[in-house]
């Protein structure tokens with residue numbers, strides 16, 4: 001399997017180029033349907049991209065945004081993906097977008113899943129665009145190898161989001177599931193550094209989705225582009 005990889009000369013150039021591409025996808029959806037929907041990742045990689053995207057001029061009031069996954073921590077935590085988008089994407093004109101959070105402030109994520117799924121269905125599904133990150137363990141969103149609900153999340157009839165616990169994740173997670181990631185009109189994988197490029201090569205050579213959950217994206221029938229910089 002060979003995946004289309006766009007290599008950029010620097011992480012700064014990567015952030016700007018990906019922001020331009022996503023803004024163009026969202027504008028096309030806005031021009032066609034009058035609204036657009038987007039899911040973005042958390043973690044350590046996407047900050048510069050999210051800040052760049054949030055500054056792009058778009059009719060953000062007609063865009064609905066969610067996360068690919070969330071860590072079950074208060075939004076004040078520096079591990080909160082919702083906090084990250086608040087401090088990056090939503091600092092610019094994108095502050096006018098509607099946001100469908102995955103965090104529900106209940107003690108356990110499972111207690112919030114009905115409300116989270118209902119809000120995803122109402123506001124953001126189907127997605128026009130999904131941008132995912134990837135871990136060196138080959139997780140994407142919070143589809144981690146060895147996670148307790150991984151098989152259910154990979155199933156074609158999975159609900160849009162599932163609560164998840166995984167050995168590689170220090171806190172409970174909520175993740176968008178395979179049907180949502182596969183169904184998005186446009187998908188992008190944002191990775192930086194040689195270790196992740198090597199991890200992507202491992203995922204391409206793997207055949208088992210439970211060992212390499214990022215394959216949910218690699219095996220999509222709709223477009224996927226990997227944005228990469230050293």
Ligand SMILES: O=C1O[C@H](COP(=O)(O)O)[C@@H](O)[C@H](O)[C@H]1O
Pocket residue numbers: 041042043044045046068069070071081132133134135136140141142
């Ligand atoms: O825990 C997570 O990890 C992945 C990868 O994060 P990074 O720090 O290696 O960039 C991220 O895509 C996901 O949204 C996040 O919750």
